[in-house]
Amino acid sequence: MEVNFFINKLCFNHFGGKMEYPFQIIEKKWQKYWTDNKLFHASNEKSEKPTYYVLSMFPYASGVLHMGHISNYSIADAIARYKMMKGFKVMQPMGYDSFGLPAENFAIKHNSHPEITTHENIKKMTKQFKSVGFGYDWSRKVITCDKEYYKWNQWFFLKMYENGLIYRKKSTLNWCPECKTVLANEQAEGGVCWRCGTEVKQKEIEQWFVKITDYTEELLDDSELDGWPQRVVTMEKNWIGKSYGTKIIFTLKGSDKEIPVFTTRPDTIFGSTYLVLAPEHPLAREIIESSDKAEELEEFVEDIINSDIKMRTAEETEKIGKFTGRYAINPVNNEAVPIWIGNYVVMEYGTGAVMCVPAHDQRDFEFAHKYNLPIRIVIQNEDKSLELDKMEEAYEGEGVLVNSEQFTGLESEQARKDIIQWMEQKGMGEATVHYRLRDWGISRQRYWGTPIPMVYCENCGVIPVPEADLPVKLPKDVEVSKTQQNPLLSVDDFVNTTCPQCNGKAKRETDTMDTFFDSAWYYARFCDPKNREEPFSKKAAEQWLPVDQYIGGIEHACLHLLYARFFHKFMRDIGLVDSDEFCTNLLTQGMVNKDGAKMSKSKGNVVDPETYIDRYGSDTLRVFLLFASPPNKDVEWDDKGVKGAFRFLNRIWKLVSRQKDKIKFYPDHYEDDFAYSTAAKKLRYSSHFTIKKVTEDIEERMHFNTAIAAVMEHLNNVSSFKIKKDSAQGDMAVYREAIEILPKLINPFAPHLAEEIWEMLGRENSVLEQGWLRYKEEFLVKEEITFVIQVNGKLRSKLEISPDLSREKVKELALKDEKIQKYIKGKEIKKVIIVPKKLINLVVG
RNA sequence: GCGAAAGUGGCGGAACGGCAGACGCGCUGGAUUUAGGAUCCAGUGGGAUCAUUCCUGUAGGGGUUCGAAUCCCCUCUUUCGCACCA
Structure with a gap:
């Protein structure tokens, strides 16, 4: 006993006096071993092993890995290593999302060029990645600003163009004055820029669109998304926003102009006493121009259009409007109702024109009262108590129709059906489905992105660049600056070109692509990243796709994930892949918070992973992050908790250091004629129960926190078990087993230490190459x-x-x-x- | 306003109809140490009690059940998504 203690002391003192395991040495050693032996190299050669594709959302090339990345990637790495031990051929690739505004702004700030700063940032991040020792197949690295990559963005753009999925349209768009670029609707949520938070303005610009709406119904289909969190599926569903309603065609009095309106309540059509147009409505403009009060109306409309969209669409904002002087004919009764223009009607939804039924819609009710417009009850409530004079708010419920000609007396639900049918027969309107999802605007008026492969020819018009001429290279000799708009406009060599059709003078498109275009298909490029002939070979895609496990933040639910799903369906339609969805299982990991709030520079609560890797090692950081909570929930950062994880790993290392030379003389298997003490049987139960628990926690629900807790508990059991001189053979065998299962048990969470203690226990090769543990049911039977x-x-x-x-x-x-x-x-x-x-x-x- | 998820010790979290609080942090006591740190052992929801024990407890209220943190209904709170959506 004393002797042992002495040896241990020597051992520990050897490493700087502090009783800490030498994680620096261990982690470097095994990182080198993994690299030298290509442990994580996943070949595309056929093999007996089933494949497993684990993918983490690749980081933006910002130059730093923050705690959220480490958390995300620790989850993926745990899964990858576990699956490797389970006998899968695992591919876990990594790359960099590196085009786009942040990279451009970064360069401007550092008075440099994005080409330079981006590659510097990538270098920094790769170094950090390697110090954490994630099991990536770096030979598959993909960098989106690489011309070998963005060439295929252009190729996809052309394929979509060929298939009628690309069009050019002049439209009012979200414009961020700070970023000097157009934003997609989903990038301008709440009226502010998703990147910089600046108020978004409206600006009319001609730009390129991807017809994602052609795939709306397919994107709504969640039948292959069983492995996705319900929450994400619901968010996408809401985002797409399918609603059933009726289009009713009013006509402008004194003309044959049609004014279609969209309503979900056709049963209230007889109660419609006025129409309101959105200020942006094309007809509004026409009416105003011919009006004798044109100036006044014009001013009103301009004011609304230029007002902050966020303010305008806020619920508290007062509803204001102006009468246009014109009337519309309600098709069901030929009644002439006044046409108004109002701030509360938006062009983006429905038809941009609303039939107003003040008695049965609260907004219309308020508006009608304010401007003294007529109100007519057409739905009577259950106790027939609705009276015009006594109404203090609109009655929006169901009821029996009144004042509705031949439909009077019908229940509103039945009336909706009958009225739609009747209107369809008479050509007054029709049942329609409306979606909130808009087409994907991909033009960006900035430099650092994939050039859109189009040219404008004076003779031939807009002509796509032939496939053979790809890539349209982004010129590098460009000065980027904040004041300038798109720097590409001033690069004559780039802009001036010849028409691929007539060889005449032509100008290149200077818009670049939204970076979500880059990230919408990178998962597929990883299957065959060096292919120069095609984006990826069909064979490689067949082997790896769809992604078996995708991991990333939930904030991408309606942007990246939706675009990636769309892209995959498109790639399927042009024969590149044969699945409907790009990933079968999605895990949305939680954020790493500190003091209850998201880590952010502005709050000054950012914790740098490097500090902790230097002080405690990568394994400790991983164990802490995985142990703190289940992967889909937020992690609360806790310095003390990190120490706790470190203590746990130290205890393992110490146990193995102390026992390794002794247990090798203990039996390495069980024999029936061995004697077993009660304590030994309990320890054997612990070993096998822990294997079962860890296996199930990872396999069935990816709860690494409880898996690690189980290993901790097992370690406690091993520590309290004592082998004495006169211990039975059985006890020794049990003790040996209890220790020898540790390397495999901790490998998904603390891979470096796992390798080290595997070696300490006299085993050869990497623990990754050994199979996963199996428990024996017979040892899980308790005597009492x-x-x-x-x-x-x-x-x-x-x-x-x-x-x-x-x-x-x-x-x-x-x-x-x-x-x-x-x-x-x-x-x-x-x-x-x-x-x-x-x-x-x-x-x- | 609509939709979804969640509310458990001082803290992170366990317990997917059957011993509430596994595991970790923190705290308390002890051992060890020149000291600090580290390590090891024991205890730790709250309230009574010398103790054995007893009562109480999973946001609040009701219900289903032999039995509820867990299932159902209502209320409150928090988080997230959507939102003058016609």
Whole structure:
């Protein structure tokens, strides 16, 4: 005993006096080993092994890996390593999302060029990645600003163009004055720029669109998304926003111009007393121009259009409007109703024109009262108490139709059906489906992105660049600056070109692509990243796609993930892949918070992973992050918790260091004629139970926190087990096994230490190449179990009994139990419930 | 306003109808150490009690059940998504 202690002391002192395991040495050693032996190299050669593709959302090339990245990638790495041990050929690639505004702004800020700063940033990040030791196949690295990559963005653009999925349109768009670029609707949520938070302005610009709406119904189909969090599926569904309604065609009085309106309540059509147009409505403009109050109306409309969209669409904002002087004819009764222009009607939804039914819509009700417009009740409530003079708010519920000609008396639900049918027959309107999803605007008026492969020819018009001329290279000799608009405009060599059709003078498109275009298909490029002939070979895609497990933040639900799904369906339609969805399982990991808030520079609560890797090592950081909570929930950063993880790894290392030379003389298998103490049987149970628990926690629900907890518990059990000189052979065998399972058990979470203790225990090669552990059911059978006795559902006593006792015997023991006596004495036992091997409940009256 | 998820010790979190609080952090006591740190052992929801034990407890209220943190209904709170959406 003393001797051992002395040896340990020597050992620990050797590493700087502090009793800490030498993680710096260990981690570097195994990172080198993995690289040298190409442990994570996933070849495209056919093999017997089933494949498994684990993908983390690749980081933006910002130059730093933050804690959120480490958390995300630790989850993926744990899965990858576990799957490798389970016998899969695992591919876990990594790359960099590196085009786009942040990179351009970064360069401007550092008075440099994005080409330079981006590659510097990538270098920095790669170094950081390597210090954490994630098991990536770096030979598959993909960098989106690389011409070998963005060439295929252009190729996809052309393919979409060929398939009628690309068009050019002049439209009012979200414009960020700070970023000097157009934003897609989903990038301008809440009226602010998703990148910089600046108020978004409206600007009319000609730009390129991808017809994602052609795939709306398919994107709505979630039948292949069983492995996705319901939350994400719902968010996408809401985003696409399918709603059933009716289009009713009003006509402009004194002309044959049609004014279609969209409503979900056609049953209220007879109560429509006015129309309101969005200020952006094309007809509004026409009416204004011919109006005698043109100036006044013009000013009103301009004011609204130029007002902050966020303010305008806020619920508190007062509804204002102006009468245009014109009337519309309601097709159902030929009534002329006044046409207004109002701030509360938006062009983006429906037809940009609303039929107003003030009695049955709160907004219309308020508007009508404010401007003294007529109100007509057409739906009567259940107790028939609606009266015009007494109404203080609109009645939006269901009821019986009144004042509705031949439909009077019908229930509103039935009336909707009948009215739609009738209108369809008469050509007054029709049932329609409306979607909130808009086409994907991909033009960006900035430099650092994929050039859109189009040219403008004076003779031939807009002509796509031929495939053979790809890539249209982004010129490098460009000065970027904040004041300038798109720098490409001033690069004559780039702009001036010849028409691919007539060879005449032509100008190149200077818009570049939204970076979501880059990231919409990178997962597929990873399958065949060096292919120069095609984006990826069909064979490679067949081998790896769809992604088996994708991991990333939930903030990408309606942007990246939706675009990637769209892209995959398009790639399927042009024959590149044969699946409908790009990934079968999605895990949206939580954020790493500190002091209850998201880590951010502005709050000054950012914790740098590097500090902790230097001080405690990568394994500690991983264990902390994985242990803190289940992967889909947020992690609360806790310095003390990191220490706790470190302590755990130290305890493992110490245990193995102390015991490795002794246990190699213990039996390495079980024999029937060995003797086993009760304590040994319990430890053997612990070993096998832990294997079962860790396997199931990873396999079935990816709860690494409980898996790690189980290993901690097992370590506690091993630590409290003592081998003495006269211990039985069986005890020694049990003890040896209990220690020898540790390297594999911790490998998904603390891979460096796992390799080290695997080696310390005299094993060869990487622990990754060994199979995963198997537990034996026979060792999970306990000789004695704790059997609970309840009286009326309350715990009153416990028994230590054999699990095989009969129901009768159990009941007998329970009734005889001393503590139970006082609860059942003199009372009638009405019912006895026995849950085998668990409990007995005595119901007394 | 609509939709979704969630509310458990001082903290992170376990427990997917059957012993509430696994595991970790923190805290308390002890051992060890020149000291600090580290390490090891024990204890730790709250309230009674010398103790054995008892009562109480999973946001609040009700219900289903032999039995509820868990299932159902209502209320409150928090988070997230959508939102003058016609």
